[in-house]
Amino acid sequence: xxxxxxxxxxxxxxxxxxxxxxxxxxxLSTGNNYHNTxxxxxxxxxxxxxxxxxxxxxxxxxxxxxxxxxxxxNTLLKNRIERLEKKDDHLFFSVIDSVYQQxxxxxxxxxxxxxxxxxKNFFTLNKGKLQGLAVDMAVTSDNSAAGVIIGCSDNYxxxxxxxxxxxxxxxRIKSNGYFGSLSWDGRDVKHAALNEIPQxxxxxxxxxxxxxxxxxxxxxxxxxxxxxxFEMTGSDFYKIEVLLKADFRKLQFVNVIGNMxxxxxxxxxxxxx
Amino acid sequence: MINSILRYGLIFVLLIxxxxxxxxxxxxxxxxxxxxxxxxILVLPIEISPWLLLLTAFFTGLIMDLFTGTPGMHTSAxxxxxxxxxxxxxxxxxxxxxxxxxxxxxxIYGFKWFFIYTLAIVLVHHTALFFLEVFRFADFMxxxxxxxxxxxxxxxxxxxxxxxxxxx
Numbered sequence: 001x002x003x004x005x006x007x008x009x010x011x012x013x014x015x016x017x018x019x020x021x022x023x024x025x026x027x028l029s030t031g032n033n034y035h036n037t038x039x040x041x042x043x044x045x046x047x048x049x050x051x052x053x054x055x056x057x058x059x060x061x062x063x064x065x066x067x068x069x070x071x072x073x074n075t076l077l078k079n080r081i082e083r084l085e086k087k088d089d090h091l092f093f094s095v096i097d098s099v100y101q102q103x104x105x106x107x108x109x110x111x112x113x114x115x116x117x118x119x120k121n122f123f124t125l126n127k128g129k130l131q132g133l134a135v136d137m138a139v140t141s142d143n144s145a146a147g148v149i150i151g152c153s154d155n156y157x158x159x160x161x162x163x164x165x166x167x168x169x170x171x172r173i174k175s176n177g178y179f180g181s182l183s184w185d186g187r188d189v190k191h192a193a194l195n196e197i198p199q200x201x202x203x204x205x206x207x208x209x210x211x212x213x214x215x216x217x218x219x220x221x222x223x224x225x226x227x228x229x230f231e232m233t234g235s236d237f238y239k240i241e242v243l244l245k246a247d248f249r250k251l252q253f254v255n256v257i258g259n260m261x262x263x264x265x266x267x268x269x270x271x272x273x
Numbered sequence: 274m275i276n277s278i279l280r281y282g283l284i285f286v287l288l289i290x291x292x293x294x295x296x297x298x299x300x301x302x303x304x305x306x307x308x309x310x311x312x313x314i315l316v317l318p319i320e321i322s323p324w325l326l327l328l329t330a331f332f333t334g335l336i337m338d339l340f341t342g343t344p345g346m347h348t349s350a351x352x353x354x355x356x357x358x359x360x361x362x363x364x365x366x367x368x369x370x371x372x373x374x375x376x377x378x379x380x381i382y383g384f385k386w387f388f389i390y391t392l393a394i395v396l397v398h399h400t401a402l403f404f405l406e407v408f409r410f411a412d413f414m415x416x417x418x419x420x421x422x423x424x425x426x427x428x429x430x431x432x433x434x435x436x437x438x439x440x441x
Contacts, residue, residue, distance in 0.1 A: 013327060024331070030344070
């Protein structure tokens with residue numbers, strides 16, 4: 001304290017000078033509009049620069065919270081979309097067209113359970129009998145064959161996946177029209193085998209394989225995949241490997257196709273067997 | 274003591290009146306505004322204590338501000354002039370010091386000494402004053418020109434007044 005007082009006494013003129021200049025500047029800034037404006041503007045310029053930096057930094061630290069809010073908003077919007085889409089779906093599956101003799105009825109569903117790593121794979125849809133689905137309806141994903149419904153409860157359906165060794169699909173090669181039976185060999189999620197194509201037919205890699213429509217389950221012309229490999233065997237038939245178009249590991253939204261003429265067709269066929 | 278207070282009071286009143294009534298009305302192209310009231314700070318006794326000098330300068334500036342309607346402007350410039358005056362005097366000190374005569378007049382210390390003394394303090398004061406008036410460094414050269422021209426005229430008038438005061 002003594003030192004401080006000594007200091008002040010020693011430099012008294014400096015302190016008096018600073019005090020008097022302080023008073024003068026106070027008068028200057030309060031008494032003159034022009035100077036007041038300039039000073040306020042200058043101070044604001046400095047503080048704005050600082051505030052900008054601070055707000056940039058805090059914005060970075062708030063990113064997590066912002067991300068969370070966005071995710072919540074996203075969920076909300078997704079649910080809204082979901083509700084709107086569900087509303088559209090009602091239009092689909094409640095139509096029974098008796099005027100135009102519509103053969104196929106389309107509906108959409110979402111996969112709620114799926115497996116690809118077993119020999120007999122099934123997946124589950126979130127719609128059932130109450131939504132118009134029935135056994136033996138075809139299931140397509142991204143406009144390519146994915147499976148057949150084998151069981152329905154009120155609100156859920158179970159689908160035999162194409163990746164099931166019991167599954168048989170009547171398919172044909174688009175370029176020449178020869179048909180055979182497509183089945184899965186239980187090994188590779190991406191590939192299936194097309195059997196019963198006679199060896200005199202010319203086949204080339206890259207040919208499209210599509211459904212034939214003979215089974216009365218799938219409409220004709222639904223794509224299955226493309227030929228990725230084939231080889232002659234000792235028998236009369238090729239051994240053809242088909243690269244499946246549907247990616248069963250990420251099935252989500254599927255279309256369900258019902259054939260309204262199926263009962264009629266089967267009845268007729270049965271009566272002549 | 275009383276005598277000297279009266280004498281400096283008279284000088285003060287005369288200089289303020291001269292400044293307010295005459296020199297504040299010189300409006301020569303906006304560049305020339307001589308401020309001769311600063312002479313009062315110049316002619317105060319050399320041994321005056323710094324705090325008294327600063328206070329005197331403060332009130333001189335304050336009264337000038339009252340007349341010109343610019344609070345703080347003349348005050349801060351004049352306080353600055355009062356602050357630098359002891360330093361200027363120390364630098365300009367003659368070989369045998371100031372003890373012989375406490376009055377910083379042209380008659381005693383010579384024209385050259387008084388001219389440099391006036392020049393230094395007037396330049397400090399006018400620089401502070403004019404830059405405080407515009408309060409920005411845009412048009413720096415223009416402001417500097419105003420400082421130099423006004424200083425020229427202020428110094429001329431102060432020398433003239435000093436000559437009238439002591440030169441006879």
